[in-house]
Amino acid sequence: MDLVLFVALSLCCWTADARYVWSDKPKILGTNEILDGETVEISCFVPVDYTGGLCRLFRGDSEYPFKVMVATSYVCIFNLTSKEVLGNYVVGSTFKLRCDYRLQEYTSISSDNMLMTVSGTRPKPSLSISRRFVSPDDIIEATCIPPVSPVAYCRFYTDVYGLDRPSCSANITFRELIRFLEPSLLLPVNLSCTYDLDEVLSIRSQYSDEHLVFVVDPRQVTSSVNCSVSVSEDQLAAFEDRTLTAFGANGTTVTIRMTQRGRNLENTCNRLQTRSDSQRTAQMKRRLQ
Incomplete structure (x- = not known):
């Protein structure tokens, strides 16, 4: 096979493999539980440097994001209060969060859901x-x-x-x-x-x-x-x-x-012989016999 043709075919295969592996699906990461009154950091990782695009954060099954920020790198970091995370949910609720990213008319698929609980204390x-x-x-x-x-x-x-x-x-x-x-x-x-x-x-x-x-x-x-x-x-x-x-x-x-x-707290006892002590003593006696 001609060397030039071989290299060209190889490049085509590598390109096809790359298309198969690459995905525009972002990843969402963060702690799964916070106390009411605390703040939480939630990160949305995008697969490319998405500077200038929008990262969007969704709660539950809503089609409308409750938090949007402009991306400056591969990751968008949302710093949220418990009140912002809860929205219309009540303290003590567990619900889903997900994210996606958008540039002009293009919108990525959504990340997997992450469960979040905002716990209350009494x-x-x-x-x-x-x-x-x-x-x-x-x-x-x-x-x-x-x-x-x-x-x-x-x-x-x-x-x-x-x-x-x-x-x-x-x-x-x-x-x-x-x-x-x-x-x-x-x-x-x-x-x-x-x-x-x-x-x-x-x-x-x-x-x-x-x-x-x-x-x-x-x-x-x-x-x-x-x-x-x-x-x-x-x-x-x-x-x-x-x-x-x-x-x-x-x-x-x-x-x-x-x-x-x-x-x-302190405690002292008069010299006592525990079972473990007596067992060690018996072992010593057997060794000396």
Whole structure:
């Protein structure tokens, strides 16, 4: 084949491939959720340097853009308040956003839809709990009390994870409190709650004040121990019972006394032998035999 003809055919193939791959479809990017009162940055990326053309932003299924700007490069950046994004939607709504670009009589196809939620917040609830010390057989009766009604449902939280409940009352077990935590004789856990006003709209409350709870596991010791727990003045006032005695196997006891000492949570126990300690001791003895 003649070299010139071969090069010409190759160029034709590359050009055809380029037409197949290239698309005038823009891309829309941005965060999918903001709080009412915040601002958001939404970017519309166009496939060519479109300086002088118009980037257009659409909400829902509307055929009319709610925001238009002149392009200066490959990307148009819309900085919008939550009110501008919402339009006629109410706080808590989730809706679609899309963009396209236009120059004189030419209009591109639209980008894919991006979901946007403008979440709302409401005043924090109060939290009531039945006990501050929890042993393996105990249950905390927790009640989340919203300042408004009705509400759709409540959520309860530990420091590590959330507990979904169908109502604003919950029985929280020892096992739920220590989930994902390393076994220990004494664990401080903070409980809090929120409420949602609507099952559809994203309107969430602020978190309630945290309630400090101590999870006591006497199964972790092989002999009786005494513990002194130091908490802040405010935390100490919440504990009606300043002393707790939990009973373990074989007559062992764990006695905890609450004291006030500064603002930082501290706890000290008399020297105790945990199960892990006893296991390590037994391993050492076997090695020495």
